[in-house]
Amino acid sequence: xxxxxxxxxxxxxxxxxxxxxxxxxxxxxxxxxxxxxxxxxxxxxxxxxxxxxxxxxxxxxxxxxxxxxxxxxxxxxxxxxxxxxxxxxxxxxxxxxxxxxxxxxxxxxxxxxxxxxxxxxxxxxxxxxxxxxxxxxxxxxxxxxxxxxxxxxxxxxxxxxxxxxxxxxxxxxxxxxxxxxxxxxxxxxxxxxxxxxxxxxxxxxxxxxxxxxxxxxxxxxxxxxxxxxxxxxxxxxxxxxxxxxxxxxxxxxxxxxxxxxxxxxxxxxxxxxxxxxxxxxxxxxxxxxxxxxxxxxxxxxxxxxxxxxxxxxxxxxxxxxxxxxxxxxxxxxxxxxxxxxxxxxxxxxxxxxxxxxxxxxxxxxxxxxxxxxxxxxxxxxxxxxxxxxxxxxxxxxxxxxxxxxxxxxxxxxxxxxxxxxxxxxxxxxxxxxxxxxxxxxxxxxxxxxxxxxxxxxxxxxxxxxxxxxxxxxxxxxxxxxxxxxxxxxxxxxxxxxxxxxxxxxxxxxxxxxxxxxxxxxxxxxxxxxxxxxxxxxxxxxxxxxxxxxxxxxxxxxxxxxxxxxxxxxxxxxxxxxxxxxxxxxxxxxxxxxxxxxxxxxxxxxxxxxxxxxxxxxxxxxxxxxxxxxxxxxxxxxxxxxxxxxxxxxxxxxxxxx
Numbered sequence: 333x334x335x336x337x338x339x340x341x342x343x344x345x346x347x348x349x350x351x352x353x354x355x356x357x358x359x360x361x362x363x364x365x366x367x368x369x370x371x372x373x374x375x376x377x378x379x380x381x382x383x384x385x386x387x388x389x390x391x392x393x394x395x396x397x398x399x400x401x402x403x404x405x406x407x408x409x410x411x412x413x414x415x416x417x418x419x420x421x422x423x424x425x426x427x428x429x430x431x432x433x434x435x436x437x438x439x440x441x442x443x444x445x446x447x448x449x450x451x452x453x454x455x456x457x458x459x460x461x462x463x464x465x466x467x468x469x470x471x472x473x474x475x476x477x478x479x480x481x482x483x484x485x486x487x488x489x490x491x492x493x494x495x496x497x498x499x500x501x502x503x504x505x506x507x508x509x510x511x512x513x514x515x516x517x518x519x520x521x522x523x524x525x526x527x528x529x530x531x532x533x534x535x536x537x538x539x540x541x542x543x544x545x546x547x548x549x550x551x552x553x554x555x556x557x558x559x560x561x562x563x564x565x566x567x568x569x570x571x572x573x574x575x576x577x578x579x580x581x582x583x584x585x586x587x588x589x590x591x592x593x594x595x596x597x598x599x600x601x602x603x604x605x606x607x608x609x610x611x612x613x614x615x616x617x618x619x620x621x622x623x624x625x626x627x628x629x630x631x632x633x634x635x636x637x638x639x640x641x642x643x644x645x646x647x648x649x650x651x652x653x654x655x656x657x658x659x660x661x662x663x664x665x666x667x668x669x670x671x672x673x674x675x676x677x678x679x680x681x682x683x684x685x686x687x688x689x690x691x692x693x694x695x696x697x698x699x700x701x702x703x704x705x706x707x708x709x710x711x712x713x714x715x716x717x718x719x720x721x722x723x724x725x726x727x728x729x730x731x732x733x734x735x736x737x738x739x740x741x742x743x744x745x746x747x748x749x750x751x752x753x754x755x756x757x758x759x760x761x762x763x764x765x766x767x768x769x770x771x772x773x774x775x776x777x778x779x780x781x782x783x784x785x786x787x788x789x790x791x792x793x794x795x796x797x798x799x800x801x802x803x804x805x806x807x808x809x810x811x812x813x814x815x816x817x818x819x820x821x822x823x824x825x826x827x828x829x830x831x832x833x834x835x836x837x838x839x840x841x842x843x844x845x846x847x848x849x850x851x852x853x854x855x856x857x858x859x860x861x862x863x864x865x866x867x868x869x870x871x872x873x874x875x876x877x878x879x880x881x882x883x884x885x886x887x888x889x890x891x892x893x894x895x896x897x898x899x900x901x902x903x904x905x906x907x908x909x910x911x912x913x914x915x916x917x918x919x920x921x922x923x924x925x926x927x928x929x930x931x932x933x934x935x936x937x938x939x940x941x942x943x944x945x946x947x948x949x950x951x952x953x954x955x956x957x958x959x960x961x962x963x964x965x966x967x968x969x970x971x972x973x974x975x976x977x978x979x980x981x982x983x984x985x986x987x988x989x
Contacts, residue, residue: 338393338394340390341398343399344372351429351497364382387414423510444480484533484536499515499518500535537894539914541914545671551588555956558706562863568589575824576881578916667890698957700957725847732782733747734757735792817841821838833858835858839862875950902927906927937968
């Protein structure tokens with residue numbers, strides 16, 4: 333029974349306090365050692381038992397949860413005179429709640445299970461990926477049979493797990509079997525990676541890789557849009573409902589635009605991605621438990637080092653953990669490398685202040701764009717304007733549709749199901765036959781399709797194709813003058829949403845043209861936005877969306893390929909990331925095809941070569957340096973050169989095993 337089982341904790345932070353609280357609610361007895369009084373007071377108020385030292389916390393427990401934030405805590409905590417392992421009962425499970433490197437955790441497991449060396453020797457140096465002065469007080473018989481599990485704990489960011497605890501665990505099958513009931517009691521969602529320890533630390537690296545790239549690309553998108561005259565809040569409202577959305581964009585951009593973020597947030601990203609390699613540190617003076625008034629979880633990472641070499645919270649002369657891991661695997665992370673440099677650039681502006689400079693000011697200096705003025709400009713609601721247009725829209729009886737690609741076919745067939753009469757043309761004859769089977773009419777040329785229609789939809793890939801279907805041989809526009817009205821209406825949302833009529837459409841044009849086509853736009857969209865400024869304004873917003881969507885596809889490939897190289901189960905990795913701050917619309921839409929080796933065409937790779945090419949030309953014209961977008965563009969170009977034609981295969985660019 334859970335009520336007869338005792339769980340020990342050594343070290344409490346806010347997150348591990350929640351774990352202990354969950355165990356108490358599940359009927360476990362929980363005892364803990366921690367030097368931070370406020371946390372202990374809260375713990376005891378919930379029914380927990382306060383312990384005077386680590387030894388007491390580990391006495392007679394079925395499981396001992398140990399918080400290790402830094403490698404230099406291991407010596408005294410687990411092998412010192414007041415070791416938490418003394419008095420540990422036979423067959424107990426040690427659960428390492430750690431954020432240290434996987435290699436450290438794996439060697440620690442060998443030490444704990446007695447497989448690395450004899451534990452009854454004293455005053456010897458051990459190569460443990462770093463040098464520690466070890467004074468062993470724990471005897472080998474104290475660890476006659478110990479099971480070790482490593483966990484990474486975080487709060488879910490998805491709608492399903494919003495704010496709830498999820499645990500990523502790893503360990504040998506017998507250790508996992510013993511720990512599973514306890515881990516399940518502590519979490520809302522439990523992920524298990526059986527085998528070597530360290531999966532949690534590896535997943536944390538992959539998530540931070542994505543968060544860093546998404547953060548920088550979000551700022552690039554806002555900067556380009558603002559320089560192009562698009563209100564930042566309008567960009568946010570539209571893209572947070574489109575394919576360019578990510579958790580980072582949706583949650584960080586509002587704080588940026590409200591000027592609520594200081595450079596401390598930027599420094600957090602820098603520390604996560606460029607955290608000093610802890611293998612370089614040595615603990616010369618062991619920490620004496622009970623003599624410090626600080627929680628061991630807050631021990632300075634830079635203890636004993638010259639603070640003059642620590643700009644903005646990280647050691648500039650030491651490599652980052654994620655990039656170091658990639659280097660050790662001989663694995664390229666081009667997007668992350670550029671993101672790190674941009675984060676450093678943002679952090680460097682205003683250096684010497686106390687870090688309270690607002691983040692928006694730092695980015696304005698990096699990109700040369702006055703985001704503040706753009707935010708303060710007068711704005712309007714594109715969604716309300718769209719509602720007004722569709723309310724006053726004219727009836728449409730017959731629609732011409734040119735371009736039945738992956739997106740176009742879904743849109744055209746949805747219009748059929750919405751009781752419109754649709755006549756279509758495409759150069760690919762089998763698609764025309766399939767459209768006819770769906771109940772559509774077929775035209776032999778663009779000219780025939782455009783004859784006597786109320787609205788003509790052109791859904792082609794690029795400018796050359798648009799010119800051809802409009803003005804080429806048998807083009808839609810004849811030599812005879814016509815009273816033509818043009819609507820610029822780029823779409824976002826993917827093939828599935830195209831067939832369901834739930835696209836995001838960003839339209840611009842004259843009021844008359846928009847009212848004439850309003851019923852068609854409404855039928856195809858779940859979210860319809862009308863942008864003022866005439867034709868081209870809608871495409872400007874779509875350009876910003878495609879910047880983000882393109883980066884997110886490339887970063888998804890980079891992250892999943894890196895995870896595969898680290899030996900992680902990519903299906904489980906995908907599930908974890910979708911519930912984390914590393915997720916994006918494109919990640920959730922494209923990665924399932926990657927892990928399933930599903931090469932069903934979703935869209936041509938050339939579309940993003942074209943779209944990111946537009947972004948590249950626009951940033952050159954407007955003199956806005958977009959480093960992340962440029963690297964993503966080059967990755968798509970590399971795929972095109974190799975003959976990769978569909979999005980699922982872009983992962984091959986990143987050399988996934």
